[in-house]
Amino acid sequence: MTDTRLHLFKGTFDVLVLKTLSWGPAHGYAISRWIRQNAGEDLKIEEGALYPALRRLESRGLVTAQWQTMEESGRAARVYTLTADGKKALNSELADWQRYVRAFARVLETRPDGALA
Amino acid sequence: MTDTRLHLFKGTFDVLVLKTLSWGPAHGYAISRWIRQNAGEDLKIEEGALYPALRRLESRGLVTAQWQTMEESGRAARVYTLTADGKKALNSELADWQRYVRAFARVLETRPDGALA
């Protein structure tokens, strides 16, 4: 079984993390598990991308983090929560993503009338 | 009037160029003009990204380039043509892009049943 999962296009990952956190606070491992479950065979989610991304979002003030002891597992985990700014950023980045996809589709689908050169 | 055009997500540009060349040979300036016309207000296409991209595609054997004198303008221009490999690459990168967008949509739309963490 070869791994055919796609690499992330750079710059697209943060919105996925923000969206995940919009369902409620979560720690890193849970976030990656959730994205993995839904993106499944198609996206390659590396932890080497996740943790820096969380730091990035934290330093931008879009999420806050605090260490907690998980009730079920009794393990320590760093739980991230979306801030008000984070929600705004999520909305705007979501809109940007859709705009991007639509613009892309337009270029991919529009046929030129005559020659290009 | 502020420029609200979106930066390119890294790795997504080549397929746009390949697609443009699938309509027929073109030189760099014509390619950027074509993409700009269709992406319009939404994508920011910089020449600093275009020419390196063309070099990249050329070195991957996906396009070939030759200097020509344009009939209309009488100006010299480097005209790029899609190769057979380029067509294959276009198809596969197109499929990848669509797969990526769908996977993304899945993550963005799927609601979790319970708590994440």
Next chain:
DNA sequence: CCGCATACCTAAATGTCTGAGGCATAAGAC
């Protein structure tokens, strides 16, 4: 002869991701 569109190009800085590693704890199998 000035400005604008055409047409090409370069290079440093930027920033995200890949790939590969590491540490530690809990639960369950054997």
Next chain:
DNA sequence: GTCTTATGCCTCAGACATTTAGGTATGCGG
């Protein structure tokens, strides 16, 4: 009792596309 698996965190070098900010030169209209 110890081995494996899943959980949970992390770091860092290297790769690499893009941004930003320049540059050259020609043809044409006024």
